[in-house]
Amino acid sequence: MADAFSSNSENVIQRVVDVTVKTNAPLERLDELYHIKKTCDFISQHQFQKVALQFPDDLLVDSIAIAAEIERNSNAKLFILGDTSYGSCCVDEVAAEHVxxxxxVHYGTSCLSVSKRLPLMYVFEQRPVDLEKCTSAFKELYPDTQSHxxxxxxxxxxxxxxxxxxxLSPEYPNLVSSELVVEGEQCFSHNQIKRKHKDAGLSEEDNNQVLCLFGRQLFLKSGLSxxxxxxxxxxxxxxxxxxxxMTWNRCSFCSFDPITMTGRTESPSVNRALMKRYYAIERAKDANVVGILVGTLGVADYLSIIQQLKETIHRAGKKSYMFAMGKLNVAKLANFLEIDIFVLIACPENSLLDSSxxxxxxxxxxxxxxxxxxxxxxxxxxxxxxxxxxPGGKSHVPLADQLEECDETDVSLITGALRSHHLLNSEPTESSSSSSLVLRNQTLTVATNSAASFLAGRSxxxxxxxxxxxxxxxxVEGRRGIAIAYEEEGTSSR
Structure with missing residues (x-):
């Protein structure tokens, strides 16, 4: 067996790996799949001169053909946005503003988060669904036809x-469906569903409860939650x-996967997920230094939540530092071991990150x-x-009045140690001592280390x-090739 670091392993490093690549869509189906005509109408109607086309990685294979068709039928100059700054489900307004x-025009899967900087059109990928098998799976999962x-x-x-x-509606009179609703007057969605509520089992007098969340609109019958x-x-x-x-964790969930064409019950995993999230909250209570990760620059009001988090963390006696680093990975965050816990500012779908x-x-x-x-x-x-x-949100809870706050203690459920809250509401008095610990009382101390002191102590x-x-x-011209065998070094063995 050859050594992995020897020149004999060049064929291993340079070998071609077989992967599944999506083939280009036929030209005659481009308008059907990507709504070319409706997109051109949207551009012409508003007389846009420069248009950014945002694609997820799996649709980039069709991006050139789509851009060519749109450019042929409109007078706009087009720019293709590929590798987005954050999640591809979010609108990358920053990259669009750079050009x-x-x-x-956003293609593919979307979280439908509100964006307010630029006019926006969504073009969803129309994936196939076997309606017969979906209907059959639904009836097996819900044998009671009177279920809501x-x-x-x-x-x-x-x-x-x-x-x-x-x-399904003839057999299930209490069945309703969510409708896609893109928030904001500047937004437009060709696929926005406009169905009459009575077609989904609701009469006009029953339809007095409307719930809007995650770009969906739900119509609930009178008297029901x-x-x-x-x-x-x-x-x-x-x-x-x-x-x-996670949001509707008191509701039972079932799903149908159009790829595997199977249905299943999803609810049992919710409680375990909530317990894992609660464990993370206990870790946050124990933390002294918090890193605020900026995971979006496009979702509306992200600056407001950053400012609110800074104030909340400060009032809890913790230090906070803000990080903007694009897409997250383990290696990036491992550079900041001084941070005890991170809080991610992102769209609803990307914020539930598994940090295991x-x-x-x-x-x-x-x-x-x-x-x-x-x-x-x-x-x-x-x-x-x-x-x-x-503030103004349906779940806003104001911070406690600082005048009424006092140093309260409780016991950490993770370490069993005594911990104190609201330790840094007032600035510590200056001391001639160079110690990094300031005595609060006979049993508790608080670290006053700054980012500069952390950096100074690093090797x-x-x-x-x-x-x-x-x-x-x-x-000068640099080297070419890979580290194990640069071109100018020839084929001599090491």
């Missing part, structure tokens, strides 16, 4: 929901379904508020949309700029 775009059920779905299956309702309904989800297991299940592989836990703004705001308690309500936490502090010390030299 001076007048609007964005809400149909939820991934946006890529919105085109099939009307036909599914037509098949969301907990009186069961949920049937059409789509694959993933962030969208997880977001629904990371060196530090990652929580949501709601979980950080539960840990730091004593007026907010852990309950059956779980909030993934940070906009609801802001590696980053590359030194040495401005004015490094001589200016003429640029």
């Amino acid at each position: 001076g775009a007048d609007c964005i 059920i809400i149909i939820l779905y991934d946006v890529n299956y919105a085109h099939a929901i009307d036909d599914l309702l037509t098949l 969301i907990t009186d309904y069961s949920m049937f989800y059409v789509g694959q297991e993933g962030a969208t379904l997880r977001n629904f299940m 592989e990371f060196y530090r836990p990652i929580v949501t703004p709601f979980e950080m508020e539960v840990a730091c705001n004593k007026n907010r308690e852990w309950s059956e309500e779980y909030i993934t949309d940070f906009r609801h936490l802001l 590696w502090q980053g590359l030194e700029q040495k401005l004015g010390e490094t001589p200016v030299v003429k640029a």
